Amino acid sequence: MLTTLACTPKGKCRFLEFESIHGTVVYSGVARRRGEPGGASVASPNRLRKMKGRRMSYDGRVFTVQLGGVIRKLPLFEVAPGVKIAIFNMLGDTEVVETAAALLATRLPTGAEVLVVPEVKAVPLAHALVGRQQAALRGRAQGAQALHGELPRNRSAQHHHRRAADALRGWQGRPSGARQAGRPGGRCDQHRQHDSAGCAN
Amino acid sequence: MALATATVAGEMAVFTEGKPEDWDGVIALGHLPVFTD
Numbered sequence: 633m634l635t636t637l638a639c640t641p642k643g644k645c646r647f648l649e650f651e652s653i654h655g656t657v658v659y660s661g662v663a664r665r666r667g668e669p670g671g672a673s674v675a676s677p678n679r680l681r682k683m684k685g686r687r688m689s690y691d692g693r694v695f696t697v698q699l700g701g702v703i704r705k706l707p708l709f710e711v712a713p714g715v716k717i718a719i720f721n722m723l724g725d726t727e728v729v730e731t732a733a734a735l736l737a738t739r740l741p742t743g744a745e746v747l748v749v750p751e752v753k754a755v756p757l758a759h760a761l762v763g764r765q766q767a768a769l770r771g772r773a774q775g776a777q778a779l780h781g782e783l784p785r786n787r788s789a790q791h792h793h794r795r796a797a798d799a800l801r802g803w804q805g806r807p808s809g810a811r812q813a814g815r816p817g818g819r820c821d822q823h824r825q826h827d828s829a830g831c832a833n
Numbered sequence: 834m835a836l837a838t839a840t841v842a843g844e845m846a847v848f849t850e851g852k853p854e855d856w857d858g859v860i861a862l863g864h865l866p867v868f869t870d
Binding site for chain 1: 845848862
């Protein structure tokens with residue numbers, strides 16, 4: 633059991649009680665403000681006894697979940713008579729945040745430009761998701777730059793080199809692959825010149 | 834979202850909770866049941 637007293641600069645204090653259950657820190661009570669009936673500014677044993685009646689009911693049972701390679705045992709709390717839910721709080725659990733972000737990033741809808749999350753537990757997840765999205769875009773841009781940086785001497789090889797770089801950048805200004813079939817003769821400009829030169833490829 | 838004239842591309846969650854059929858349109862990594870006696 634962890635007990636802490638949180639005070640504002642004006643001296644308004646709240647007495648907070650935390651409990652570590654299977655590695656998950658669970659906030660389990662708020663004391664009254666100092667000056668209110670039953671209020672206190674220090675963690676007295678009497679205050680702790682009074683606070684225990686306000687804690688959510690927990691009988692030690694857990695619900696096991698797995699995210700990728702990460703397994704967590706979520707404590708089951710009774711939140712209403714006869715109703716228990718598994719408490720999941722990833723705030724502070726960086727392993728879960730990073731794993732969830734990696735898994736969700738692969739399922740991010742295409743064309744998503746903005747991520748909107750509620751305050752505040754999902755903020756680290758959004759941060760990790762955006763980081764992964766930006767890293768992927770950077771990787772594509774750097775790959776394209778690297779391809780353009782070392783052009784081969786052969787003109788045809790240069791053409792394929794540029795097309796690969798364009799594909800990495802997601803640029804579709806020049807027909808490629810199946811799109812190429814829609815061009816006159818089924819060839820892009822480079823390949824039509826190639827054809828007129830009598831080359832079969 | 835309407836005020837920002839935004840188009841919602843999708844909704845994602847780490848876990849959904851309650852009845853799975855209530856979350857058909859949500860991309861989630863798992864589902865947490867509600868336990869009732």
